[in-house]
Amino acid sequence: MTGAAAGHRAAHAPSRPVQVIILGLVGLVFLIPILAMVEFTMRSGLDGEHNLDRWAALFGGGFATEYRPVFVALGNSVGLAIGTVLIVLVLLVPTMVLIHLRFPRLRRLMEFVCILPISIPAIVLVVGLAPVYSVVARLAGSSVGTLAFAYGITVLPFAYRAVQSNLDAVDVRTLSEAARTLGASWLSVLLRVLVPNLRRGILAGAFISVAVVLGEFTIASLLNRINLQTALLVVSKNDPYTAVIMSLLALAFAFGLLLLIGRLGADRVRTPRRRRAAPLVPKGPS
Amino acid sequence: MKRLPPTSIDPAQPGTQGTSGTTRAGRGSVVHFAGVTKNFAGHRALDGFDLTIQAGEFVALLGPSGSGKTTALRVLAGLEGADAGSISINGTDVSALPTNKRDMGMVFQSYSLFPHLTAGENVEFGLRMRRVGAGERRSRAADALTLVGLSAHADRFAHQLSGGQQQRVALARALVTEPRVLLLDEPLSALDAKVRVQLRDEIRRIQTELGITTLFVTHDQDEALAVADRVAVMQNGRIEQVGTPEELYTRPASPFIADFVGLSNRLPGLVRYGFAEVHGVSLPLVDPSHLDGPVQVSIRPEDIEFVAPGHGTGHGTVHGTDQSVGIAAVVVSSSFLGSLRRTTVRLADGTSVFVQHDVRLRPQPGENVCLTLTGAPVSVEAAEPPVAATVDTSSAVTVTVPGQS
Numbered sequence: 001m002t003g004a005a006a007g008h009r010a011a012h013a014p015s016r017p018v019q020v021i022i023l024g025l026v027g028l029v030f031l032i033p034i035l036a037m038v039e040f041t042m043r044s045g046l047d048g049e050h051n052l053d054r055w056a057a058l059f060g061g062g063f064a065t066e067y068r069p070v071f072v073a074l075g076n077s078v079g080l081a082i083g084t085v086l087i088v089l090v091l092l093v094p095t096m097v098l099i100h101l102r103f104p105r106l107r108r109l110m111e112f113v114c115i116l117p118i119s120i121p122a123i124v125l126v127v128g129l130a131p132v133y134s135v136v137a138r139l140a141g142s143s144v145g146t147l148a149f150a151y152g153i154t155v156l157p158f159a160y161r162a163v164q165s166n167l168d169a170v171d172v173r174t175l176s177e178a179a180r181t182l183g184a185s186w187l188s189v190l191l192r193v194l195v196p197n198l199r200r201g202i203l204a205g206a207f208i209s210v211a212v213v214l215g216e217f218t219i220a221s222l223l224n225r226i227n228l229q230t231a232l233l234v235v236s237k238n239d240p241y242t243a244v245i246m247s248l249l250a251l252a253f254a255f256g257l258l259l260l261i262g263r264l265g266a267d268r269v270r271t272p273r274r275r276r277a278a279p280l281v282p283k284g285p286s
Numbered sequence: 287m288k289r290l291p292p293t294s295i296d297p298a299q300p301g302t303q304g305t306s307g308t309t310r311a312g313r314g315s316v317v318h319f320a321g322v323t324k325n326f327a328g329h330r331a332l333d334g335f336d337l338t339i340q341a342g343e344f345v346a347l348l349g350p351s352g353s354g355k356t357t358a359l360r361v362l363a364g365l366e367g368a369d370a371g372s373i374s375i376n377g378t379d380v381s382a383l384p385t386n387k388r389d390m391g392m393v394f395q396s397y398s399l400f401p402h403l404t405a406g407e408n409v410e411f412g413l414r415m416r417r418v419g420a421g422e423r424r425s426r427a428a429d430a431l432t433l434v435g436l437s438a439h440a441d442r443f444a445h446q447l448s449g450g451q452q453q454r455v456a457l458a459r460a461l462v463t464e465p466r467v468l469l470l471d472e473p474l475s476a477l478d479a480k481v482r483v484q485l486r487d488e489i490r491r492i493q494t495e496l497g498i499t500t501l502f503v504t505h506d507q508d509e510a511l512a513v514a515d516r517v518a519v520m521q522n523g524r525i526e527q528v529g530t531p532e533e534l535y536t537r538p539a540s541p542f543i544a545d546f547v548g549l550s551n552r553l554p555g556l557v558r559y560g561f562a563e564v565h566g567v568s569l570p571l572v573d574p575s576h577l578d579g580p581v582q583v584s585i586r587p588e589d590i591e592f593v594a595p596g597h598g599t600g601h602g603t604v605h606g607t608d609q610s611v612g613i614a615a616v617v618v619s620s621s622f623l624g625s626l627r628r629t630t631v632r633l634a635d636g637t638s639v640f641v642q643h644d645v646r647l648r649p650q651p652g653e654n655v656c657l658t659l660t661g662a663p664v665s666v667e668a669a670e671p672p673v674a675a676t677v678d679t680s681s682a683v684t685v686t687v688p689g690q691s
Contacts, residue, residue, distance in 0.1 A: 171397075171398070174397075175398060175400060177363075177385075177394070177398075178394060178400070178456075178459075179411070180364075180365070180384075180385040180386050181385055181386075181390050181392040181469070182391075182459065182463065183386045183387075183412055183415035183463065184386055184411075185386055188415060192411075196400075196402040197400070197401055199402075
């Protein structure tokens with residue numbers, strides 16, 4: 001059957017050379033700017049020479065004082081990413097499961113609310129967030145961590161889609177009812193049955209959230225918080241090379257994350273954790 | 287605690303279908319529904335549902351879709367809350383208990399194995415929830431898998447098992463915790479015909495072996511009649527009739543039951559002095575207290591016979607056309623069904639009737655035949671006032687006769 005399906009697909013697919021050309025063109029579109037950035041960081045002097053001095057300086061120079069703000073900002077961003085992912089995991093996933101199981105009629109509304117942030121430009125979002133954050137600052141302080149709340153909103157569309165597509169693919173209702181009749185509490189249902197089966201969607205949602213947070217500039221900048229992107233901007237004003245190197249690293253990191261999602265998303269047959277089933281022990285009189 | 291028997295097959299268990307359950311080491315529990323009512327958005331799914339299931343008894347809930355049978359089962363499982371009424375197990379009201387505290391085993395219509403766990407781990411799940419130690423868990427799961435004949439498949443994942451195997455694992459998973467009641471929600475409907483019959487018989491064997499009180503929901507009358515100690519036929523959220531399969535078939539309380547359990551013909555008739563008169567034949571009533579008046583009479587196809595002795599011999603000569611002997615009819619068509627033959631005939635008033643009979647009779651289309659009624663008790667339903675009598679000629683009534691041979 002798979003063979004037939006594959007054959008069928010092949011019949012409609014572009015021929016091999018065309019495939020290569022298409023892939024190559026698309027690849028170039030993405031590759032040229034990145035290569036240009038790499039080239040830029042290696043420029044030396046005005047006579048067109050290239051070397052790795054700046055890379056070496058950044059890594060070998062013991063993270064000189066001038067770069068320290070960037071690393072602090074990187075720390076901020078990673079912290080924010082973790083915070084945002086936690087919000088997604090603790091707030092969004094259980095809510096979506098609840099709506100799926102108990103309030104299916106709210107699904108449309110939920111979808112609308114979750115997709116909304118993507119249709120509102122970040123700069124408009126900030127206009128609304130600014131007064132909110134004056135309250136947040138009073139309640140929770142004005143540390144950079146509070147940005148996680150805002151990011152929790154901006155990643156909603158991405159996280160929602162990732163989790164929802166997984167929810168649709170799994171018979172969540174029957175699985176949770178089966179677990180319930182077997183004596184599982186709701187928490188056990190969520191942790192032992194639903195999360196393992198929604199693993200792909202949840203991980204994809206989490207990683208995309210991380211990628212979004214690491215690339216976020218507008219909100220942080222306008223709310224005067226320091227994250228990776230705002231720090232890079234500051235650095236780039238007096239050292240554009242380092243800024244580009246940091247951007248490249250952030251890009252590589254996000255790329256790695258997406259690659260990981262692809263890996264986890266691939267179907268694989270898990271090998272049983274355990275040895276073969278226990279031998280049939282004859283039962284004593286019990 | 288008593289464990290599941292480690293041996294799987296014990297064919298020598300005749301006559302244990304009784305409803306007493308006393309010989310079964312107290313495995314069975316008595317389930318009692320009292321006036322359970324459940325509404326869904328203006329639709330009444332259960333309407334004062336009453337039913338008592340004896341310890342160790344296998345009861346099938348049979349009914350057309352939307353009759354409330356699945357709702358009844360889900361209310362018992364605690365997956366739906368009842369709006370009114372109560373449910374008790376062994377005399378204790380469980381209405382307020384959440385599903386996970388009710389101690390039920392359930393097999394679902396759709397495949398419900400946890401995809402991330404192996405068959406063995408699936409079976410262990412309920413034990414894990416009850417904090418049973420790892421060693422005992424494994425051996426009990428292995429026993430349960432042996433019981434359903436899948437001990438060699440413990441390491442497989444759901445997607446590596448066939449539909450029938452998945453439902454067997456689900457059955458093992460439901461039984462391994464030794465629940466008070468086993469709930470089967472159309473567990474066979476996703477399977478193909480052959481596997482369905484196999485698994486159906488196996489469920490009955492295991493149920494008999496364990497003596498566990500079982501509620502089985504199905505819309506398939508064959509299934510219900512084949513395995514259940516008692517069948518409850520449902521309509522509109524209520525039980526129309528409860529009884530052994532034989533009782534339901536031979537003494538249906540209403541034409542609805544007669545229609546739903548087995549096949550039946552509907553003919554116009556008249557109730558007088560506790561008998562139903564159909565085409566000049568007087569038939570006893572299942573419910574002799576029925577009021578006199580015009581009725582629709584349900585007659586089983588095997589309760590109709592050809593009376594022409596020379597019928598079907600191939601000579602085309604029919605002797606029994608005398609009105610005083612039987613009901614005159616003309617053969618429309620006849621089909622061979624293996625062990626029996628089903629013939630459609632048309633009565634003088636235009637009503638067509640299915641008759642099931644011995645395969646050696648081969649009525650030809652167009653042939654004149656004569657029918658007689660065997661006199662088995664019939665169920666009747668008051669026909670709408672006399673007008674019906676005149677309408678009869680235009681509305682053809684189809685009568686199907688199920689095989690009796």
